[in-house]
Amino acid sequence: MTSKGIAPTIASLFPGGLPLWLRAYDGTEAGDTSQPYGLELVNQRGLSYILTAPGDLGLGRAYVAGDLVLHGVHPGDPYEAFSLLKDHTDFGLPGPVKLAEVLLGLGLSNLVPPAPPPQEHLPLWRRRAEGLRGLTAWGRHSQQRDADAIHHHYDVSNTFYEHVLGPSMTYTCAVYPTGDATLEEAQEHKYDLVCRKLGLKPGQRLLDLGCGWGGMVRHAARHYGVKALGVTLSREQATWAQEEIKAQGLDDLAEVRHMDYRDVTETGFDAVSSIGLTEHIGVDNYPAYFGFIAGKLKPRGRLLNHCITRNNNRGKPTAGAFIDRYVFPDGELAGSGTIVRALEDAGLEVQHHENIREHYARTLAGWCRNLAESWDACVAETDEGTARVWGLYMAGSRIGFERNEIQLHHVLATKTVDGDSGYPLRHEF
Structure with missing residues (x-):
């Protein structure tokens, strides 16, 4: 030395x-x-x-x-x-x-490289090599590989998520109606905003893709009287969501299935919500994804796509080595313009486009606060290394949103047929 x-x-x-x-x-x-x-x-x-x-x-x-x-x-x-x-x-x-x-x-x-911590996922080159054996039209985003990636991140522990996310069990950006609104108020406001953007009415049918713990389907069923179907690749999320639906007496209107969204056979939905799923499907798969959604919608039906985006439409879509190995394996981000182009190329008409990145910085601050306040319980539920991963990634993401390195966009679109969008002359939400 x-x-x-x-x-x-x-x-x-x-x-x-x-x-x-x-x-x-x-x-x-x-x-x-x-x-x-x-x-x-x-x-x-x-x-x-x-x-x-x-x-x-x-x-x-x-x-x-x-x-x-x-x-x-x-x-x-x-x-x-x-x-x-x-x-x-x-x-x-x-x-x-x-x-x-x-x-x-x-x-x-x-x-001499030490063995990585057990919380680390396979490196990208290993996942690519293994994925070649089962390569599909969706590239490396085969159904099994996507299921593995979702399991890595979301099937940590429902109890762990209850501590971090709070009572709403909502792991997507909240929308704060006022500067002093609580995290729970902001999550409730987000779901209601999505419902209003979609123009939901009693008796309509909603498909929620990547539904998580079912917050959107429960809100839409309870407050708007729609028949809502949610799908998730996380078995733990689906189990928790179905139990909560039953506990709230929403069985006749709301359902959450543990399944790949590509396996949904029903069509003719009045609305589709995609809240935090586009990040997982791969940029090359945007055309197929939005084409799939267009095929599920009725004429004049609406889509609300809620997605983390880059602040431009250049550069590689990957999020960096640490995020890829520890947080979102195979996750990809693109600029909102890339999403709008893919929507339009799929035959959908964009009606409204909104950036709410500053709301995600606030949301992440709330989740970090929850993690710190319930640290011992979170460590006991998982392990200290996993808890450190979450603290580091959420704090880093908060900084990214604050500095406009990443954004969060709502894009509202309609399945317009023969010039008829069914959309009002002015926004009603």
């Missing part, structure tokens, strides 16, 4: 410098020691994670495994510290001269 030590060497890899302090297990320190927030590298395995997967993946692995500890914030809501660190994690191993210096200082033994 050279006199430079671990902390200064690692800090030198961060582009633009390290905006908080770093303390390593060899006793060295680096970074901005005036900050109340800092990182502590507690063992050699954490160092190997960082060196063998430079950037957000290696840092994430060390953090999830407990080898890299974040000080000054709660692990359930590391927003304040992560807002300083977020733009400084995109580093790779340096050029030959600098690399030789790093290796001489830290040792070649640290370039």
Whole structure:
């Protein structure tokens, strides 16, 4: 080990410098020691994670495994510290001269990759290789592979989600009617806004794709008297949703099925809601997805697509190594223009387009607060590594929405036939 030590060497890899302090297990320190927030590298395995997967993946692995500890914030809501660190994690191993210096200082033994934490999903290249055997017209988004991806993220534990999401059990962006509205009020307002955009009326039929725990189908059935069918690839979500539907006495109007939406055989729906599903289907599959929806709608029927988007229509749709391995395997984001084009190419007429990204920043702040307040219960329900993943990803996503790096768009469209959209002259919602 050279006199430079671990902390200064690692800090030198961060582009633009390290905006908080770093303390390593060899006793060295680096970074901005005036900050109340800092990182502590507690063992050699954490160092190997960082060196063998430079950037957000290696840092994430060390953090999830407990080898890299974040000080000054709660692990359930590391927003304040992560807002300083977020733009400084995109580093790779340096050029030959600098690399030789790093290796001489830290040792070649640290370039042996440790086994990833158990919370990590297969890397993209492995999923692609395995997916080739069952490749379909949907590319790597075969029904089995999509089911595996959804299971990885959503079948954590219904109890865990109850702690994090709150009573609404709604894992999509809320819409805040006022600045002081609660998370629950905002989720209720979101569902009602979707119902009003779809123009739902008693006796109509609604198909909710990727329905989660059934919040939309229950709201539409209870408040608008529609017959609502929701589908989800998560067995735990479907079980919870059906139990809640029965408990609320909505069996005659609402139903949630554990199934791939592509297996829905019914047609002639007055409305389709897609709230947070488009992110999972793959950009290349947008034409098939919206074509499928168009085929399910009656003439003059309506679609409301609620989707996280990029702030432009350029670049790769993937969300980065950490998100792909730990949060949303195979998830892809595109700009809202890409979605609008796909809708129009599928024969649907866009009637309204709205960006509500700032509402998602507020929503994520509420979820992080819930996670921090119920941290011990969440850890007991899953494990500490999983809870850390959630705190890190939600805080990071909040920052992304606040900085307009990602957005959330509602796109309302109709199945217009022979020029007849069935849509009023002006919006009524």
